[in-house]
Amino acid sequence: MTVGAGLGAGRANRHTARWVAIGVLVVAAGLIAVLATRPPASVAEVQSPLVGNLAPPVGGVTLTGSRYELPREPGMYVVVNFFASWCEPCQQEGPELVRFQYEHSRSGDASMVSVVFDDTASAARTYQSTLGASWPTLADPGGALALSFGVRAPPSTFVIAPDGRVVAYIVAPVTAADLDRIIAEAKASRA
Amino acid sequence: MTRRTFPLWTALGAVLVVFLIIGSGVLSSSPPTVAQRAYAIESVVRCPSCEDLSVAVSSAPTAVTVRTTVRQLIAEGRTDQQIEGYLVARYGSSIVLDPPASGWSLLVWLLPLLGGAAALVMLGVVLVRRRTAVSPDAQAPAGRGAVPLDPVLLEERRRFLTKSLADADAEYLAGDLSDQDYLNLRQRDLVRLTALGTGGAAVPAPTGAPAGGAGMHTASESAAETGTPDPGEAPSTGNRSPDGIPAGAPASSNSGRPARRHRSWWFLGGAVAAFGAALIVAVTLFVSDRLPGQTSSGSISLSQGQQVEQTLNQAATLENQGQLGQAAQLYQSVLNNHPDNEVALAQLGWLEYQTGRQGASASLIDDARAKLGRAVKLDPGDYAVRLYLGTVLLQQDGDATGAVEQYRQFLADNPPAAVVQQAAVELRAAYQQAGLPVPTQVGTG
Numbered sequence: 004m005t006v007g008a009g010l011g012a013g014r015a016n017r018h019t020a021r022w023v024a025i026g027v028l029v030v031a032a033g034l035i036a037v038l039a040t041r042p043p044a045s046v047a048e049v050q051s052p053l054v055g056n057l058a059p060p061v062g063g064v065t066l067t068g069s070r071y072e073l074p075r076e077p078g079m080y081v082v083v084n085f086f087a088s089w090c091e092p093c094q095q096e097g098p099e100l101v102r103f104q105y106e107h108s109r110s111g112d113a114s115m116v117s118v119v120f121d122d123t124a125s126a127a128r129t130y131q132s133t134l135g136a137s138w139p140t141l142a143d144p145g146g147a148l149a150l151s152f153g154v155r156a157p158p159s160t161f162v163i164a165p166d167g168r169v170v171a172y173i174v175a176p177v178t179a180a181d182l183d184r185i186i187a188e189a190k191a192s193r194a
Numbered sequence: 195m196t197r198r199t200f201p202l203w204t205a206l207g208a209v210l211v212v213f214l215i216i217g218s219g220v221l222s223s224s225p226p227t228v229a230q231r232a233y234a235i236e237s238v239v240r241c242p243s244c245e246d247l248s249v250a251v252s253s254a255p256t257a258v259t260v261r262t263t264v265r266q267l268i269a270e271g272r273t274d275q276q277i278e279g280y281l282v283a284r285y286g287s288s289i290v291l292d293p294p295a296s297g298w299s300l301l302v303w304l305l306p307l308l309g310g311a312a313a314l315v316m317l318g319v320v321l322v323r324r325r326t327a328v329s330p331d332a333q334a335p336a337g338r339g340a341v342p343l344d345p346v347l348l349e350e351r352r353r354f355l356t357k358s359l360a361d362a363d364a365e366y367l368a369g370d371l372s373d374q375d376y377l378n379l380r381q382r383d384l385v386r387l388t389a390l391g392t393g394g395a396a397v398p399a400p401t402g403a404p405a406g407g408a409g410m411h412t413a414s415e416s417a418a419e420t421g422t423p424d425p426g427e428a429p430s431t432g433n434r435s436p437d438g439i440p441a442g443a444p445a446s447s448n449s450g451r452p453a454r455r456h457r458s459w460w461f462l463g464g465a466v467a468a469f470g471a472a473l474i475v476a477v478t479l480f481v482s483d484r485l486p487g488q489t490s491s492g493s494i495s496l497s498q499g500q501q502v503e504q505t506l507n508q509a510a511t512l513e514n515q516g517q518l519g520q521a522a523q524l525y526q527s528v529l530n531n532h533p534d535n536e537v538a539l540a541q542l543g544w545l546e547y548q549t550g551r552q553g554a555s556a557s558l559i560d561d562a563r564a565k566l567g568r569a570v571k572l573d574p575g576d577y578a579v580r581l582y583l584g585t586v587l588l589q590q591d592g593d594a595t596g597a598v599e600q601y602r603q604f605l606a607d608n609p610p611a612a613v614v615q616q617a618a619v620e621l622r623a624a625y626q627q628a629g630l631p632v633p634t635q636v637g638t639g
Binding site: 121126145 | 515
């Protein structure tokens with residue numbers, strides 16, 4: 004036996020690096036495949052610690068000076084929308100909210116409440132009046148309600164089920180169709 | 195016998211540990227005040243509507259709300275953990291500037307520790323191996339030449355060399371040694387073993403250097419130089435057949451030692467690489483957690499320039515959000531300390547002009563003109579001031595020619611296309627009123 008013949012075992016060991024490299028490549032390829040094939044989100048529904056949990060209390064003085072408390076009615080979903088008059092995406096979604104409220108005021112299965120986020124009461128009142136919003140709008144001076152919902156910026160919209168649990172949190176302009184879909188899905192999952 | 199001195203690095207290490215303990219504040223007996231507690235919590239809570247600013251340093255309304263809430267919760271007797279939990283339950287874990295110590299984020303905390311621990315272990319292994327490799331030989335008193343050895347010590351050396359030969363075989367079979375290195379090592383150990391076998395009259399040199407003074411040769415070196423034949427198959431060759439190994443191949447201890455350390459160097463390299471990686475991750479993590487201007491001790495000490503920049507950014511954000519009054523206050527606060535800050539002059543001048551025009555306040559518009567005039571002298575190349583001045587001339591004075599002159603400077607300073615489009619109506623009006631062709635940059639509308 005020669006010295007050269009003994010090198011075979013050493014060479015075989017060096018294949019370890021090749022297998023490790025192949026393993027790393029397979030993992031990387033799998034990760035890329037998973038990330039690349041994720042379905043795109045049609046609406047910016049995001050994870051919030053509140054989703055699935057009881058919603059914080061929604062109540063206070065409205066822009067018209069009356070008291071408001073979140074209704075707890077059987078079968079009634081509530082959409083809580085944080086907005087500001089200076090916020091362009093809010094202006095974009097405003098007409099959709101009006102449409103949603105109009106359609107559901109007749110069916111009676113959902114209602115709207117808006118909360119002013121970082122805006123003056125007068126500017127918010129003018130904005131809502133121009134928009135034609137007939138639903139209650141809470142003033143939220145000091146931003147306590149926004150903090151209790153963990154709102155970072157307007158528009159932020161929460162959908163609350165009749166049992167008081169938050170079923171969705173949306174941080175982009177919503178459409179009436181988005182809200183209808185979310186409520187339909189929530190109803191189906193609770194049926 | 196050598197006198198053992200107190201190692202310098204031990205003293206330095208002790209000093210470092212003492213200072214770290216003192217600096218960490220664990221020895222401080224006084225409990226933190228409410229303000230200190232509130233600040234400590236606010237420093238690690240992210241401003242909900244800002245990017246990477248803590249609520250402690252942000253003046254955004256959401257940050258003010260969080261600060262108020264933190265102080266309320268402290269007053270209610272909540273612990274720091276409860277307050278943090280209260281905020282996390284509403285905003286999610288991202289509200290805390292430190293990444294959470296759970297799930298995948300746990301890796302961010304563990305990797306530096308694991309990397310550091312791996313580096314230490316590997317360094318320890320390398321050091322122990324190196325010490326073990328030299329210890330039997332090193333026991334010989336240097337410079338004494340051949341010394342009669344204790345039979346027990348002699349047997350111990352035989353065992354060491356026998357094991358060394360077996361290790362060389364194993365390393366060679368594992369592919370860690372080249373043919374030449376293996377031959378050199380084998381030859382060296384066999385020669386030493388032979389020397390011991392002759393009654394231990396000569397002590398092998400510890401590291402291949404002559405054990406005695408000038409001109410004195412050890413048995414191993416003599417054997418190597420003269421090509422002493424291989425004394426036979428060593429009992430350590432194990433299963434591997436050394437048939438093909440040329441006995442008496444020229445070898446020297448000096449060439450064998452670096453090869454012997456072949457694997458050790460790999461260990462050392464791995465240790466250094468792991469430690470470096472751990473250090474990079476730790477430093478990156480630490481730097482990302484630090485707030486703008488935050489020192490390594492945790493205190494916030496923004497430089498004057500940083501303070502001004504931060505205030506101007508906050509003012510611009512408020513201005514974009516339509517909070518003109520608050521924005522004006524911040525611009526004014528900059529001017530109080532830096533009367534020649536061109537950006538603050540220009541922006542406050544523009545805000546005053548807008549407010550004055552809305553409320554038909556001539557004095558406010560005069561103030562605005564004065565500020566814009568100073569701003570353009572301080573920085574004639576600022577396109578924003580040119581735009582503001584042109585608009586004042588056009589809207590307030592009806593001076594289309596003067597406005598066009600300012601707008602020309604504005605366009606010459608290469609403003610962003612979005613800004614040009616935003617001001618397109620005024621630009622077109624000025625050029626048309628002055629009877630001049632509208633520049634192509636502005637478009638025809």
